[in-house]
Amino acid sequence: MRLTVDNINQHIVAAKYAVRGELAVKSEEYRAKIAAGDAADLPFEHVISANIGNPQQLDQKPLTFFRQVASILENPQLLQSEEALVQHLGYKTDVIERAKWLLSKVGSVGAYSASTGVPAIRESVAKFIERRDGFPADPSKIYLSAGASSGVNTLLHTICANPNTGILIPIPQYPLYTATLALLNAKAVPYLLDESKNWGTDLEIIRASYDKAVEEGTDVRCIVIINPGNPTGASLPEEDIRAVLEFANEKNLVVMADEVYQTNVFVGKFHSFKAVLRRLQEENPGKFDGLELASLHSISKGMVGECGHRGGYFELVNFDPEVEANIYKFISIMLCSPVIGQCIVELMVNPPKEGEPSYELYQKEYNGIFEGLRERATALHKAFAEMEGVECAAPQGSMYLFPTITLPEKAAEAAAAEGRKPDEFYCMRLLEATGICVVPGAGFGQKEGTLHFRTTFLAPGTEWVGSIVKFHQEFLDKYR
């Protein structure tokens, strides 16, 4: 019997991943049409991919120091002409020193590394965490991964023991979580974030979700928190994090902290789960010593934005050594994460320091990207504030806004006639009219009766923001 959609793995068939779903595919078709000069019938000249946090596809330039080092790692023969690098190609001496140091630790970037990553890079990550948090970190508990996605995949694979395993997942969420749980045939236990409080966590809601799942017989083992939030853009205050840790400790839940947007914070300060846990441990000797925490980071986001290099790490706190041995084995089967991506992790956690030759340019580029993101977030938020039937929390962090949209009843009817949810229908029309690709709220989960879409604020310029405003008004006029 040939493979058909009915006889292959039904967990893949059941999984949903809207970020690269129908809308994204259609937008790529438009892009190809435009590239082929075959776009006379389209009402727009460019496709704007606001569906995915992919900074370097849009305006964001890579950080010069990172890419200069990477160029030497790819071609160490360049070191035979150091003078030419410095005099003719503008490489600073600290670029050359760092490349030499990495090569001495990595060997060739074309060789497999140890399964968990190059030991010296894991040490750099541990030192970074120590500086960030003010508490020690153990390099042997750092696992380098192919982006944070691969780390999430590893951790969920490990924790999900059977179809009855439940994982508390924020709603709205980045769909990697529900998609992976669908593949693993485990249960997502959704807890709603509180839109009225800037999409913060509400412990009463979490507790109610947990209790309901346990009542139904689900074996809830872990709580996922995404901070800063995706798709919400929320940046959690320390008290929310404390409350989650208290609750996880009470219920013996593994805490999985997705902290890939930790440098994309516009309001307040980023608090890592690890630091808050350590503070709780200091304040309450012994009480939290059984709590298991996994926190994830990535080179794909922040001012680094090196998605295509697939680099990241996760740190494990307080995991059982036999469990870690099985995590090691799971990772080993795929051999290792991309080694040049591992090197970029090292550069991210150990960038040029004040006084070093590359510092000034690095700082200028880094701040320029940060300010650019903030400006675009603010401009987009301002546009949303002026749109009829659109409400949107002020941008706090990450790369996204997630406005609520209120659509006329006739639009919902037209959507139903097409077999779509109203927000999917809205986003499809937006793409067709403007070339702008966003993701409907349905792709992340949303409170029943509400509609949203997620857009990145990475695209340059303001013209596209104007296109959204214009489309929205026309859409309302049509279906009113």
Added chain:
Amino acid sequence: MRLTVDNINQHIVAAKYAVRGELAVKSEEYRAKIAAGDAADLPFEHVISANIGNPQQLDQKPLTFFRQVASILENPQLLQSEEALVQHLGYKTDVIERAKWLLSKVGSVGAYSASTGVPAIRESVAKFIERRDGFPADPSKIYLSAGASSGVNTLLHTICANPNTGILIPIPQYPLYTATLALLNAKAVPYLLDESKNWGTDLEIIRASYDKAVEEGTDVRCIVIINPGNPTGASLPEEDIRAVLEFANEKNLVVMADEVYQTNVFVGKFHSFKAVLRRLQEENPGKFDGLELASLHSISKGMVGECGHRGGYFELVNFDPEVEANIYKFISIMLCSPVIGQCIVELMVNPPKEGEPSYELYQKEYNGIFEGLRERATALHKAFAEMEGVECAAPQGSMYLFPTITLPEKAAEAAAAEGRKPDEFYCMRLLEATGICVVPGAGFGQKEGTLHFRTTFLAPGTEWVGSIVKFHQEFLDKYR
């Protein structure tokens, strides 16, 4: 309840992956000890990692053309100083042209690509397959992957529908297959390769394995072939491939052809499953039109040896479009394979051509690596031929030899006393005595009552071969 080895995913606990198992971990401990200058008590000065096909960890240098192009892809600012690249750094003009072309197709290597890979690179792969096979290839059926391992993972995830799904796997095999099937809770249906015929496939054995599995109620859906063989080093003649395709067609099995060693062939010629299938189709119009074939390739092996870059692809022939849509979705969840690895796939399938400025050096490096591998394979084979109780087929292909070893009864008793299989015991003593890490045959599967180990022939020099000979004699003397 905290995570313990008893309550996590038991399919991970059950999976076995010896290539990076206890011996590999111990060898890394030795390596760290030596690096720390703390090796006075060790009877050797170096660790030789002959356990894994990792060419650039050992003697193999990266191909200059590939890495020069990659250095520009990492730092496109180098193109602002083309003259300096050519005059001071020895870059040829075709390096610069290729880098420009790739950048025009890829954008930044720091951006996510389309889930299945950069379209222009998929087109290059299709053209390569056409040149190799003499039959057309469709770029839309090429999926770029993070090494072949990731492709195998995708395909097995798709095919394995439930615990009753069976996949025919050669024994001995590369343990990625059995490990992934263990994770998926599906059934490996082993078929023995025929050591007496240079580890070729024997259709009667395959048929008997299939029949037995079907009798037991297993839903056999796919047959895996590794050609050239890992760990066996076999290079299949065309008639073996034809027989497998005939059988798969008869039984409606998906054929998964792992062809990552396709350029590591010392004896005869590599025949791709795709080309042989197309020939069968020409000879038998209509008969094979329902046969599904997936063939995999990688940048990790051959003369390229870029394991650390995690690049590869698979080509699908005759898969149902709805099944392909689900494969696309599965891949999308992990976003895309490393983009610089995708670029190296492009260089592998489209290397410098005769008459182009980089051709001469490329050809010299390529041939040098090929000849070096052949020489070392031959030297190692010669040593094995002279060792008492060791039998080894002549090297035909891939990067491995897989000798049979006959050990004294007392050695088996000593192994049992340690709770080890005899070949594991032998390999552990070899590592402790010489620093040479090989993988016991038990890690790949072997015919009952036989013992083997797998060694790569990548390590430079002949001293380590002498160490194996010396150890073996002492081992025999001790347990005789």
